[in-house]
Amino acid sequence: xxxxxxxxxxxxxxxxxxxxxxxxxxxxxxxxxxxxxxxxxxxxxxxxxxxxxxxxxxxxxxxxxxxxxxxxxxxxxxxxxxxxxxxxxxxxxxxxxxxxxxxxxxxxxxxxxxxxxxxxxxxxxxxxxxxxxxxxxxxxxxxxxxxxxxxxxxxxxxxxxxxxxxxxxxxxxxxxxxxxxxxxxxxx
Amino acid sequence: xxxxxxxxxxxxxxxxxxxxxxxxxxxxxxxxxxxxxxxxxxxxxxxxxxxxxxxxxxxxxxxxxxxxxxxxxxxxxxxxxxxxxxxxxxxxxxxxxxxxxxxxxxxxxxxxxxxxxxxxxxxxxxxxxxxxxxxxxxxxxxxxxxxxxxxxxxxxxxxxxxxxxxxxxxxxxxxxxxxxxxxxxxxxxxxxxxxxxxxxxxxxxxxxxxxxxxxxxxxxxxxxxxxxxxxxxxxxxxxxxxxxxxxxxxxxxxxxxxxxxxxxxxxxxxxxxxxxxxxxxxxxxxxxxxxxxxxxxxxxxxxxxxxxxxxxxxxxxxxxxxxx
Numbered sequence: 001x002x003x004x005x006x007x008x009x010x011x012x013x014x015x016x017x018x019x020x021x022x023x024x025x026x027x028x029x030x031x032x033x034x035x036x037x038x039x040x041x042x043x044x045x046x047x048x049x050x051x052x053x054x055x056x057x058x059x060x061x062x063x064x065x066x067x068x069x070x071x072x073x074x075x076x077x078x079x080x081x082x083x084x085x086x087x088x089x090x091x092x093x094x095x096x097x098x099x100x101x102x103x104x105x106x107x108x109x110x111x112x113x114x115x116x117x118x119x120x121x122x123x124x125x126x127x128x129x130x131x132x133x134x135x136x137x138x139x140x141x142x143x144x145x146x147x148x149x150x151x152x153x154x155x156x157x158x159x160x161x162x163x164x165x166x167x168x169x170x171x172x173x174x175x176x177x178x179x180x181x182x183x184x185x186x187x188x
Numbered sequence: 189x190x191x192x193x194x195x196x197x198x199x200x201x202x203x204x205x206x207x208x209x210x211x212x213x214x215x216x217x218x219x220x221x222x223x224x225x226x227x228x229x230x231x232x233x234x235x236x237x238x239x240x241x242x243x244x245x246x247x248x249x250x251x252x253x254x255x256x257x258x259x260x261x262x263x264x265x266x267x268x269x270x271x272x273x274x275x276x277x278x279x280x281x282x283x284x285x286x287x288x289x290x291x292x293x294x295x296x297x298x299x300x301x302x303x304x305x306x307x308x309x310x311x312x313x314x315x316x317x318x319x320x321x322x323x324x325x326x327x328x329x330x331x332x333x334x335x336x337x338x339x340x341x342x343x344x345x346x347x348x349x350x351x352x353x354x355x356x357x358x359x360x361x362x363x364x365x366x367x368x369x370x371x372x373x374x375x376x377x378x379x380x381x382x383x384x385x386x387x388x389x390x391x392x393x394x395x396x397x398x399x400x401x402x403x404x405x406x407x408x409x410x411x412x413x414x415x416x417x418x419x420x421x422x423x424x425x426x427x428x429x430x431x432x433x434x435x436x437x438x439x440x441x442x443x444x445x446x447x448x449x450x451x452x453x454x455x456x457x458x459x460x461x462x463x464x465x466x467x468x469x470x471x472x473x474x475x476x477x478x479x480x481x482x483x484x485x486x487x488x489x490x491x492x493x494x495x496x497x498x499x500x501x502x503x504x505x506x507x508x509x510x511x512x
Contacts, residue, residue, distance in 0.1 A: 054469075058461040059502070066502045079474065090469035093479050097468045098461075101489040104293070106508035144507065151337045151504070151511045155262065155344065162266065 016136035018045040018129070019064040020073040023053045025083040026118050027075025033122035041126040042133035045073060053077070053114075054087025058098050061112065065102075068145050071111040071136045073128065078116040088116070110135050111142060192248040192369070195227035195239070196278075197268055199261035200288040200338065201254030204355040205279040206230040209251075211358045222369055223248075227268075236264070239271055247271045249368050251278040251351070255288040255499060256339045260332035269345040274373075276364065280354040280449045282341040283379070284459075285499020287354070289338045292498050292505035293490060296336050336511050340500045350379040354449035354496060357435050381434030383454050386446050390428055390437040392418045401472035405485030408444060419445040420470075425492060430456065430463035447495045458502045460493035 022028040028049045034041065050056060053076025061072045074095065076088040092114065099109040113132055117124045198206060210231075212219065226247060227234045239247075250272040256262050269275050280286040291299060304310065304317045320333045341347050351364045364380045367373050374380065387393050396418040406423045413419075419426035419440065426445035428437075432453050439446050452459035471482045486492050494501055 058465045059456075059458050062458065062461055062502045089474045092474075092476070093468040093471045093483075094465050096476070096479050097464055097483050097486070097489060100483065101464065101493070102503075104488075104490045104506075105503050106506040107503075142507070144503070147507060147511075148504065154335050154337070154511065162263065 014141055016044050016070040016133055016141075017068065018071045018073055018132060018136065019069040020045040020047045020075065020129070021050055021053070021056045021060065022047055022075040022117075023055075023077060023083075023087075024049055024051045026077035026081065027053075027115075027125070029119035030075070030117045030121045031125045033119065034125045035122075037122050039122060039126045041129045044133045044136075045129045052082065052084050052087035053091035054082070054084060054089075056091055056094075058094055061098065062102070065107065065111070065142060066144050066148075068143075070139075070142045071113070071132060073132055074112075074114045075117045075125070075128075076114070078118055081116075081118065107142065108139055110139065191222060191224040193226045193246060194223040195247050195250040195268060195272065196225070196230070197227060197250060197252045197264060198230060199252065199254030199265070199282070199341075200257040201279065201281050201286070203230065205253035205281075208279075208353075208355040208358060208361055212361060213358075215358070215362060219365055219369075236267070239267060242271050244270050245273050247273070249274040249276055251276045251364075252341060253277075253279040253282050253355075255281040255285050256335070256341060256344045257288060257291075258332040258334055262335070262344055265341060265345050274348040274368065275341075275345065276349045276351060277341040277347045278351045279356055280352060280451065280496040282347075283350045283352055283500070284451050284497040285338055285340045286449075286496050289340070289496070289499030290491060290494070291338050292509075294506075295509050296334055300334075336509070337505055338499050343499070348376055349373070350451075352379055352381050352432060352450040353435060357438065359436065360434050379432065379451065379454070381432050381450060384433055385453060386428035386431045386433045386435070386437060386440075386450070389433045390418075390440045390446075392416060392440055395421060397421050400470040402467070402470055402482055403472045404482055407485075413443060415443060425467060425486060427459075427463050427493075427495075429466050430459050448493075449496050451497060459497045460490075460501055464489065464493050 022031055028047070031047055053074055056074050064072050074091065076091055077083065079088065082088040095112065095114045099112050102112065103109045113128070115124070115128050117128065196206070196209060209216065225232065227239055250268040252265065252268060252275065254261070256265055277283045281288055300317055304312055305315055318331050321328050321330050349364070351360055353360060360381050367380065387396065395416065400420050402423055404423055405425055408424060413424070414422060424445050426440070427448035428440065428446040430452060431446050431448045432450040434450055448459060448463070452462065456462045471479055473479050473482060490498065
């Protein structure tokens with residue numbers, strides 16, 4: 001996840017990067033079905049298979065965004081169809097709160113999408129990925145890694161200032177030639 | 189043999205951490221007997237230039253509290269890092285960004301505008317604001333500049349150990365100082381507190397239901413609380429399950445839910461997201477609209493889940509804020 005996420009200056013080469021968490025029993029199987037049915041859809045989603053949408057820790061979602069994803073798609077079984085009975089409901093509740101929270105953190109909630117896609121709905125995988133690619137293309141890059149770098153530039157500036165000052169005044173402690181005291185010598 | 193040198197320093201903090209050092213009460217005499225305090229701005233008079241003149245690594249340990257917001261704090265963090273063998277992030281602000289880290293939701297300009305102009309208690313007709321440099325009859329005195337981002341100590345310099353808490357309790361402080369003085373230090377990077385969730389030492393633990401189902405969230409001032417029943421069972425958001433223990437459950441014993449000041453355990457990267465995950469998965473309804481109604485009971489999710497951890501969270505800061 002490095003250079004490819006960087007939008008070029010003109011924005012021409014950038015296309016959205018979607019991290020998709022699909023559950024093993026329904027949505028991943030549906031994606032498989034879309035594949036064997038030779039359906040064409042946007043190539044922007046990187047699929048990660050999990051056993052259940054209930055396994056999608058909000059940390060996974062936000063880490064994907066923080067490391068350069070432009071959006072995160074979660075696919076799970078339809079209500080009442082979860083292989084583990086309750087997992088998809090847990091996912092839904094977390095998703096609703098997380099959407100609110102990332103909006104408060106300045107990230108468009110549309111960058112997050114949860115869809116129930118059964119094993120028979122290969123067509124829906126295609127439609128959802130295409131739609132989400134379209135939505136994210138309109139929103140533009142999220143670019144959090146670049147933002148973090150930009151935020152931290154205010155410290156680089158200061159480090160240079162300190163280095164320059166130390167170079168001008170010479171060594172920090174001209175009058176002390178003694179060896180530094182260590183914990184070991186202090187306890188000896 | 190000279191006594192080991194110790195320094196205390198404060199950055200963006202409220203002074204509560206300093207208070208805890210004093211709260212060691214008579215135990216502090218034992219500490220003072222064994223060490224030589226070379227810097228403690230809140231209590232004693234030392235000059236920064238004396239620290240600058242010391243050989244590198246000549247301070248055995250610096251306990252630094254507070255987040256890093258200004259250039260002065262950043263400079264002192266670098267200086268004390270260079271002069272100390274062990275740099276210890278002392279308290280929630282140095283460890284996680286703490287309460288000052290919540291400022292990462294707002295632009296610096298808005299904070300200045302409010303504090304120097306908009307606040308109802310402010311009378312400042314000239315709209316004077318602190319300047320980094322001014323011209324004063326030929327002299328140019330300087331003030332520290334404010335960074336746009338609030339940072340935890342380890343986002344600025346390398347940190348050896350963390351003492352958690354807002355403020356750290358006398359017990360964890362004593363544990364840390366004893367470990368240091370007896371040279372029984374844990375692996376570098378450790379948080380000096382038990383690596384298990386707060387529930388483990390909470391006296392209400394026995395009443396924590398196996399299945400929690402929130403039909404609404406109550407805030408502590410909105411209901412009369414049962415003093416013995418688990419807060420989660422009473423529909424109150426308690427960060428205990430996602431927070432490190434070591435405080436003797438001071439808040440839950442005192443009738444208030446945990447707000448998460450000891451930070452996460454070592455297995456969790458982002459405390460706020462982890463407690464969001466835990467709390468929300470236990471909401472009772474299964475239908476979107478009904479879930480939304482329950483969720484509205486937490487009006488400020490960032491302030492609730494990231495009370496102390498926003499600066500150190502995965503997102504760090506509101507993404508739309510300017511950096512210049």
